[in-house]
Amino acid sequence: MSSTPPPLHLAVALEGTGWHPASWRDQAARPRDLFTAAHWADLVAEAERGLLDFVTFEDGLGLQSSHYGELDGRTDQVRGRLDAVLTASRIAPLTRHIGLVPTVIATHTEPFHISKAIATLDYVSTGRAGLRVQISARPHEAAHFGRRTFAPISLEELKTAAGQERLTDLFDEAADYVEVVRRLWDSWEDDAEIRDVVSGRFVDRDKLHYIDFEGKRFSVKGPSITPRPPQGQPLVTALAHQTVPYRLVARQADVGYVTPHDAEQARAIVAEIRAEQEAAGRAGELLHVFGDLVVFLDDEQAAAQDRRARLDALAGEPYTSDARIFTGTPAQLADFLQELAAQGLSGFRLRPAVAGHDLPAITRGLVPELQRRGAFRTAYEADTLRGLLGLPRPANRYAATA
């Protein structure tokens, strides 16, 4: 007989007023506050009240769009947003335990800047920082930077051989990007700052390391200007829907978010990622695979269904998503999460359809339900995000082994 399964990990993905495009019109939404710190502080405080492992912050280098590869010109949905890293940092001093994982776009930004930004987020939060790495294949976002020109792209084209080649190129760049970010985090050994008054040396420069990364898209010398962050290596996460990004997760991530629609798909995805993980030489390392789900949660399933229908009516079309859309009660969701977890998922990143409604439903409905089943923590058990996820503080790759 198997013993009780290990407790689940839970994260929430914060996106504007929620993931449903009409969420800003829900009674629980305060759309005019979207661009204030208070909006985000309230949501993260709610997530922390529910003892969640972490929150992620969506981001992009252009306006939101209902189309993958171009702007849609719509005015009936939330448009505009704040930088995710800065939003996470603004919230860090207001919270104590919850992990803060902003999205960073690898395609157009500098790994040197992002490495020190996330290291600093780790200092500001005393060990609760991570990042979610994302690529951008969108031509209109490339035009905001003017350094590369991308041909038009659609979701359909991405499935063609040429589309896959483009995607592979961008994900390879993202893998290099994460490699640079990680090497820079290690470019200072933990005890590099010595403050030796006798010799007058502030640092032991033998414990500062050039990373000398040379890749196809960039080369970076190092060391970082920021000392190694409290967690050593802040959390690296990525969302993945197919083999190319699964490979990024397998090579570079601590947590991968995947989008199975049922237990069978969950089993297959986990198997594929585990195989890639082994191929990447990381078989012995803890790599979490989380399921992503959009959730409409109410005490009665009919209420959740009605709410979803009302929002769809306001939006003028049924909501579709890359992730499975769950509509039901906290108990039903708990059943479903446990069913998926049995296939090898160690946690979930839930996307509240309406942040002001479905996030409290997670923290005040789902969490107590899982706690009753012994499947979720009843208190924060660690001081760092890595600690909450059972990840050890890693040794520094540059430290001389005695």
Next chain:
Amino acid sequence: MNKPLKQIHLAAHFPGVNNTTVWSDPKAGSHIEFSSFVHFAQTAERAKFDFLFLAEGLRLREQGGKIYDLDVVGRPDTFTVLAALAAVTEHLGLTGTINSTFNEPYEVARQFASLDHLSGGRSAWNVVTSWDAFTGENFRRGGFLPQEDRYSRAKEFLATANELFDSWHGDEIVADNATGVFLRDAKAGSFVHEGQHFDIHGQFDVPRSPQGRPVIFQAGDSEEGREFAASSADAIFSRYASLKEGQAFYTDVKNRLAKYGRSHRDLLILPAATFVLADTDAQAEELAKEVRRQQVSGATALKHLEFVWNRDLSAYDPEGPLPDIDPDVSDNHISKGRAQVRMYRDPLATAREWRELAAANNWSIRDLVINTGNRQTFVGSPATVARTINDFVQADVSDGFILVPHITPGGLDPFADKVVPLLQEQGVFRTDYEGTTLRDHLGLAHPDDARGERVAS
């Protein structure tokens, strides 16, 4: 007739990575831990300062091919610290130095616009440029920006960022549940910029922030830098804090404003200033000497001499005489990542002058470096320092000062506790914040008001 007293502006520069910062003092704390920044920022806010200032460097300094290890090394990311400080302060302006060479306008504009939203209108950007391939080795664009292109890129970078800030007007988000209209204009944030350095177009994704644009600082001192400031900046972080030099700089820069259609009020001159306080002036003088010796150890003195000699001088005794050999005047400089070395434009002449000075005063290498280096700007009792600061501002040395304490993070505390109340008594410094944004503190118009004025005039 007496003209009305100018109100003084004060800011706090977090101690940096040069030898002004005395890390060896037992009171010195971390330069990285957030708690140090919180202490420093809250002290500045308690004292009703206008803003906090963070410098930036994008590569660890090297000398003689090795990472320079005698000063504080390392600092956190500017934007990330400022955003976090917005959570633990309510009024204090948040000024960050951000490089225009190793960034792109779209990203920097969205970061400053975001910081301005997240701080309720307290962001400011000290625009700097880099010239060196040394720093470029950490970045995608890498490479070398010819010295003569630095300001042309910086100017275009700032102009482009301003176009992005101005691409939203502030009335686009209606979020009207009844009609289902979130955005008034589908084309909100549209921009096109075609220039020598940037060719970009699209729609900016951060709505208009409380201040419209961050307050713009400029720090360069060259002819081009002064013109850049006169045309485009709201404030200058200058290095001229002494009476004569300060007045000359102030007059020079303020007189350049008219040709850009700007008034003297539109550009503040705020020099960096160090200070040493004690109960009496005599005690402060003694303490100032002690601090100078802490700042210039024998090892530091040799390294500073190397800035001029451009040679490895590690074999010399810092307590002994200056080297007889002449400086190496080749282009490849022993010191990398340090702007200061460019101040010595004629190393042979400087060496000659220093040898004469040392001989005349019987100075060792260390004595020379201590005595030729920057003395603290304000030394004295709280009353003396308060009076001097006020006299300087009223005499148009500056519009205020950016204070650089030499101890992290507590070095500002005595100034906040003892000097600020005296300035307040004299009626030249605020006793409480009167506005909410940094523009309010600095008496700068909101860009929309400025636009209105210009249209009207």
